[in-house]
Amino acid sequence: MNLATEIPADAVPLRAPSLETVGMTKIFGPLVALDDVSIKVKSGSFHALLGENGAGKSTLVKCIMGFYTSDRGSVMLDGQEARIRSPRDARDLGIGMVYQHFTLVPCLTAAENLVISRADAPAIFDWKKEKPRLESFMDRMPFRVRLNEPVSGLSAGEKQKLEILKLLYLEQRFLILDEPTSVLTPGEADEVLGLLGDMARRGEVTVLMISHKFREVKAFCDGFTVLRRGRMTGAGDAQAASVEEMSRMMIGDTEVRERAERRKRNEAQTVLDLAGLCAEDGEGRPVVKALNLKVKAGEVVGIAGVSGNGQSALVEVLAGQKELTDGGIFIHGKPFEPKRRDFDRFKVFGLPEEPLKNATVPRMSVAENIAFRSYDKPPIANMGWWLSPGPMRKKAEELIERYRVKTTSPDSPIEALSGGNVQRAVLARELSGDVDVLIVANPCFGLDFASVAEIRGQIMEQRNRGAAVLLVSEDLDEILELSDRVAVMSGGTISYVAPVEDTDRNTIGQHMAGGQHTAEH
Numbered sequence: 001m002n003l004a005t006e007i008p009a010d011a012v013p014l015r016a017p018s019l020e021t022v023g024m025t026k027i028f029g030p031l032v033a034l035d036d037v038s039i040k041v042k043s044g045s046f047h048a049l050l051g052e053n054g055a056g057k058s059t060l061v062k063c064i065m066g067f068y069t070s071d072r073g074s075v076m077l078d079g080q081e082a083r084i085r086s087p088r089d090a091r092d093l094g095i096g097m098v099y100q101h102f103t104l105v106p107c108l109t110a111a112e113n114l115v116i117s118r119a120d121a122p123a124i125f126d127w128k129k130e131k132p133r134l135e136s137f138m139d140r141m142p143f144r145v146r147l148n149e150p151v152s153g154l155s156a157g158e159k160q161k162l163e164i165l166k167l168l169y170l171e172q173r174f175l176i177l178d179e180p181t182s183v184l185t186p187g188e189a190d191e192v193l194g195l196l197g198d199m200a201r202r203g204e205v206t207v208l209m210i211s212h213k214f215r216e217v218k219a220f221c222d223g224f225t226v227l228r229r230g231r232m233t234g235a236g237d238a239q240a241a242s243v244e245e246m247s248r249m250m251i252g253d254t255e256v257r258e259r260a261e262r263r264k265r266n267e268a269q270t271v272l273d274l275a276g277l278c279a280e281d282g283e284g285r286p287v288v289k290a291l292n293l294k295v296k297a298g299e300v301v302g303i304a305g306v307s308g309n310g311q312s313a314l315v316e317v318l319a320g321q322k323e324l325t326d327g328g329i330f331i332h333g334k335p336f337e338p339k340r341r342d343f344d345r346f347k348v349f350g351l352p353e354e355p356l357k358n359a360t361v362p363r364m365s366v367a368e369n370i371a372f373r374s375y376d377k378p379p380i381a382n383m384g385w386w387l388s389p390g391p392m393r394k395k396a397e398e399l400i401e402r403y404r405v406k407t408t409s410p411d412s413p414i415e416a417l418s419g420g421n422v423q424r425a426v427l428a429r430e431l432s433g434d435v436d437v438l439i440v441a442n443p444c445f446g447l448d449f450a451s452v453a454e455i456r457g458q459i460m461e462q463r464n465r466g467a468a469v470l471l472v473s474e475d476l477d478e479i480l481e482l483s484d485r486v487a488v489m490s491g492g493t494i495s496y497v498a499p500v501e502d503t504d505r506n507t508i509g510q511h512m513a514g515g516q517h518t519a520e521h
């Protein structure tokens with residue numbers, strides 16, 4: 001008999017179950033992360049769970065999986081209440097989850113990973129018995145992976161397939177997938193989702209997939225539910241609903257209108273114009289070669305590229321750390337010199353890579369580091385060059401709180417903070433005023449998930465307020481997630497520019513590899 005449910009474990013069906021949440025509510029301190037959320041996922045359906053960052057999708061699936069105890073609400077499995085108090089209860093009921101990160105043991109083979117995942121995994125494997133069982137399991141599956149290959153030798157697509165196979169091997173028939181394609185190439189993503197869709201249609205599994213990608217939802221899903229700020233704002237047939245309808249449910253009518261107005265206002269308004277930039281390395285070799293690029297207000301232009309193609313030199317030029325040998329930088333049509341005076345005059349701010357090294361004085365305090373940009377302006381400085389510690393500290397305390405910089409005191413040296421908190425402190429300093437141009441280089445390198453989401457959120461907020469954002473990043477996912485237009489830097493110049501909706505990973509990859517040179521700016 002199963003511990004936590006009214007359904008006996010031996011009655012768990014091996015066919016696709018239906019699942020509902022009824023009035024699911026989860027409160028974190030002052031935040032209602034889920035407010036009375038009722039969703040219905042039909043048996044044998046492929047259902048998308050949509051919502052912007054922070055909408056509550058992960059919280060909902062964590063409540064279903066028993067990672068969180070909800071404050072109110074219940075889960076119904078095949079029409080009967082299933083009380084799930086831990087992931088183990090969920091697993092006993094046939095509910096399994098594939099996470100964004102892999103959970104496989106890299107040094108073990110695919111076969112070993114499957115066998116050890118069983119609750120009754122043997123201490124010593126009897127491969128004579130296990131192998132034929134695994135082969136016959138694999139024969140019944142719509143896709144295969146190489147069973148004898150160590151997981152470290154599998155491609156991302158194969159690993160994702162193995163994660164799914166693991167759930168099926170454990171006889172889990174309600175599969176929750178958390179943005180499963182974020183680690184896959186478009187080809188691999190289509191293959192995995194297509195095969196899962198076929199299984200769902202055959203009634204072998206029910207799938208609930210968290211996704212941000214409308215294309216995938218339209219291509220593979222039959223039902224969808226949308227969350228916004230913890231509430232359910234819509235649900236329906238993914239084939240019947242249009243992308244506009246779904247996105248309206250995700251971001252709300254007012255926000256849709258505001259974004260459209262903002263876009264119209266900002267259209268054609270070039271803020272940052274890099275015109276024919278040239279720069280050399282220490283030995284006089286050209287590293288930036290006649291580079292042209294324009295960034296409009298309210299736009300993120302992401303520069304992708306294999307490292308060593310001049311990106312660092314470009315960032316140094318823009319930060320005033322490297323001289324231009326030719327060309328010019330213009331802001332709102334006026335020449336811009338990357339010096340302190342012009343940074344202030346044109347409201348240009350920057351978030352460099354390795355902020356501790358490049359944007360702070362490590363031994364100075366958090367408060368002093370945050371005050372850098374404003375130290376010679378009142379009210380922080382009212383006696384010539386002398387800083388007034390009172391106002392400086394007060395301002396720093398406000399910013400530390402607003403940007404949630406975790407520090408024991410504003411007087412601690414900034415070098416004592418974690419990477420994410422240094423980044424937050426630099427953001428607090430750079431983004432607390434009016435920003436017209438924001439230059440960001442590899443902003444999330446080496447940071448944990450929570451800091452990454454927060455920092456990306458801050459960048460997007462500046463864009464939404466109308467800043468022109470130039471993002472240089474080695475992380476193509478980051479570029480694709482944040483950019484309105486994607487540019488590729490290759491051999492010191494911009495070799496390709498396209499709106500993000502008109503391009504894809506493969507095309508960008510080809511340009512990064514220097515495959516095609518059809519520059520259009």
Ligand SMILES: Nc1ncnc2c1ncn2[C@@H]1O[C@H](COP(=O)(O)OP(=O)(O)OP(=O)(O)O)[C@@H](O)[C@H]1O
Nearest residue numbers: 028031033051052053054055056057058059060453
């Ligand atoms: N353990 C927690 N403690 C406090 N707040 C939390 C916790 N987990 C999530 N939240 C908050 O709950 C809200 C919903 O977060 P959740 O992660 O569910 O959103 P999401 O839709 O999955 O977003 P994303 O697409 O960014 O993953 C957010 O405001 C988040 O900051």
